[in-house]
Structure formats: structure tokens, C-alpha cells
Amino acid sequence: MSPIVSIRNLTKTYANGFSALKGVDLDIREGEILALLGPNGAGKTTMISIICGLSTPSSGQVLVGGHDVVSEFRETRRLIGLVPQELTTDQFETVWNTVSFSRGLHGGKKNPALIERILKDLSLWDKRDNKLRELSGGMKRRVLIAKALAHEPRILFLDEPTAGVDVELRRGMWTAIDRLRATGVTVILTTHYIEEAEEMADRIAVIRGGEILLVEEKRELMQKLGRKQLHLELKTPLGTLPPALAALGLTLSEDGRQLVHEYGNGAGEGRIGQVLAAIEAEGLSLSDVSTHQSSLEDIFVSLVEARQ
Numbered sequence: 001m002s003p004i005v006s007i008r009n010l011t012k013t014y015a016n017g018f019s020a021l022k023g024v025d026l027d028i029r030e031g032e033i034l035a036l037l038g039p040n041g042a043g044k045t046t047m048i049s050i051i052c053g054l055s056t057p058s059s060g061q062v063l064v065g066g067h068d069v070v071s072e073f074r075e076t077r078r079l080i081g082l083v084p085q086e087l088t089t090d091q092f093e094t095v096w097n098t099v100s101f102s103r104g105l106h107g108g109k110k111n112p113a114l115i116e117r118i119l120k121d122l123s124l125w126d127k128r129d130n131k132l133r134e135l136s137g138g139m140k141r142r143v144l145i146a147k148a149l150a151h152e153p154r155i156l157f158l159d160e161p162t163a164g165v166d167v168e169l170r171r172g173m174w175t176a177i178d179r180l181r182a183t184g185v186t187v188i189l190t191t192h193y194i195e196e197a198e199e200m201a202d203r204i205a206v207i208r209g210g211e212i213l214l215v216e217e218k219r220e221l222m223q224k225l226g227r228k229q230l231h232l233e234l235k236t237p238l239g240t241l242p243p244a245l246a247a248l249g250l251t252l253s254e255d256g257r258q259l260v261h262e263y264g265n266g267a268g269e270g271r272i273g274q275v276l277a278a279i280e281a282e283g284l285s286l287s288d289v290s291t292h293q294s295s296l297e298d299i300f301v302s303l304v305e306a307r308q
């Protein structure tokens with residue numbers, strides 16, 4: 001299947017000579033949720049602005065639904081919904097009117113049934129007659145998504161959808177976005193909350209210094225780069241690590257209370273039995289055992305650090 005967004009050798013050099021994108025190649029698949037992760041100033045907003053036709057590339061090409069974002073701006077813009085971070089519309093307008101007007105602005109015919117479905121999907125139906133100023137922060141953010149969805153885009157860009165939103169509302173937002181998946185909308189999400197990407201994304205793209213460091217299926221990324229550790233708490237602390245345990249690759253914590261066996265990436269799983277037998281052979285008693293699996297956050301931090 002051809003990608004819904006295809007980016008080839010995209011560069012952007014700002015008027016002051018700063019190079020914000022340095023030859024980006026990226027294909028976005030129809031119906032996926034792609035998380036774009038990157039530190040501040042990585043080039044995320046620059047890239048999204050170019051895809052949405054709000055900024056022009058210095059070189060390279062972006063196709064959206066097979067159309068060029070520069071020469072066929074009208075066609076590509078119609079396919080895209082962009083959810084900004086801030087609500088700039090009239091605070092005295094109702095939810096229903098705000099979302100309906102948004103459809104009209106994009107040239108869509110009136111479609112009350114569609115607006116009703118969108119508001120219900122985003123749990124805003126009860127608030128349809130409320131003025132925007134009467135909504136909570138999380139609800140306002142959902143209105144932004146509803147506005148972007150009102151003209152039935154095939155691609156939705158969410159820029160930091162849950163920045164500054166509390167944990168509970170963040171979860172509600174994730175559920176709302178997840179429901180969009182069922183409607184076949186492609187979602188591209190930028191976030192600083194790696195937990196958010198871990199929870200929602202099908203694929204992860206990491207961008208830094210205007211370059212894409214990697215694009216991978218989330219599951220594969222976590223399997224490939226994720227590490228697992230078996231933590232073995234000792235009843236009596238050790239001064240030094242017995243050679244037989246060192247030979248198996250175990251390490252001893254600084255306080256001598258914990259042995260750590262690292263495995264994962266397809267290596268070391270088979271040795272767990274051996275490790276436990278060796279501990280017993282040394283006459284050591286354990287008081288507790290636990291496992292730790294690296295999160296997407298650990299993976300992200302190590303990736304970004306490794307390239308510095």
C-alpha cells in the first residue's frame with residue numbers, strides 16, 4: 001500500500017541560515033498512529049508545518065495522498081486536520097457552533113449527524129450547548145480535536161495533545177485518540193511524554209538535530225533495544241562478587257545487597273536457571289527477587305545520548 005504521507009530528502013534552512021531539517025526521509029502509513037519523538041528544537045514543528053503547507057521546504061518533496069504539498073496545496077490541505085496546542089476561537093461561542101463553523105470554514109456542507117458523532121466520540125456531547133469558557137482544560141483540548149475532525153481529514157496531526165493536562169485527563173485523551181484509530185484516520189502525534197508514545201503509537205520516529213535517527217514499530221523497538229534485569233536481593237550483603245557468579249555475567253550493587261543479572265535482546269534468558277543454581281551453590285540466601293524491564297523512555301534517552 002502506498003504511504004499516505006511520503007517525505008523525500010526534505011531540508012529546511014531558515015532565513016538566518018539555520019538548518020532545521022537535514023534531508024529527512026519518512027513514509028507514514030495510512031491508518032497508523034505514529035509518534036514523533038525528539039528533544040526541544042529537534043525539528044518536529046518545522047516538519048509538520050511543511051507537511052501541512054504552512055511553511056515551504058528548502059528542498060526535497062512531500063506528498064500527501066499522492067499530491068505535492070507545494071504545487072497541490074488545496075488537495076493536500078483538505079486531507080489534513082491540524083490540532084494546535086491552544087484554542088484561539090471565541091470563548092463565548094458554544095461547543096456545537098465552534099465545531100460546526102470549523103467544517104464550514106473548510107468548505108464542507110452542513111452535516112449535523114457527523115458533528116454529533118464526533119462530539120459523542122470525544123465525550124463532548126453533554127457539553128454541546130456550553131460556551132467554551134465554561135469548559136475544563138481537557139475538554140477544550142478535545143474541542144480542538146473535534147474542530148480538526150469536522151472536515152473529515154484522513155490525517156490528523158496532534159501537536160503535544162496532552163501538554164499541561166493532568167494524568168486523568170491525559171488518559172481520557174488517549175482513549176479519545178484511540179477511538180479515532182477505529183475510524184481509519186492516520187494520526188501523527190508529537191509528544192514530550194514518552195509514556196504517551198509507549199501507550200498509543202504503532203510506530204515511533206525519533207528526530208534529533210533535523211535528522212531522523214530511527215523509525216520502527218514500537219513493539220520491535222522495545223524488544224530489540226529493551227533490556228531486562230533480574231534483581232536478586234541478598235539476605236546478607238556481600239563484600240565482593242564470587243568469581244563463579246562474575247563468570248555468569250552477574251554484577252553486585254555498590255552496597256553489596258543486590259545481585260543483578262541482565263538479559264533480553266534474545267540473550268541470557270536461558271541462563272536464569274544456571275544463575276539461581278550458582279547462587280545456591282555459593283550458599284547465598286535470597287530475600288527477594290524482582291525484574292525490571294526498560295521502558296521506551298530508557299531506550300529514548302540512551303538513543304539520544306548515544307548520538308551526542
Ligand SMILES: Nc1ncnc2c1ncn2[C@@H]1O[C@H](COP(=O)(O)OP(=O)(O)OP(=O)(O)O)[C@@H](O)[C@H]1O
Nearest residue numbers: 014016018020038039040041042043044045046047
Ligand atoms: N523562523 C525560524 N527562524 C530560524 N530558526 C528557526 C525558526 N523556527 C524554528 N527555528 C529553529 O529550528 C529548530 C527546530 O525548531 P522546531 O520548532 O521545528 O523544533 P521542535 O522539534 O518542534 O521543538 P519543540 O519540541 O521545542 O517544539 C530550532 O533550533 C529552532 O530554533
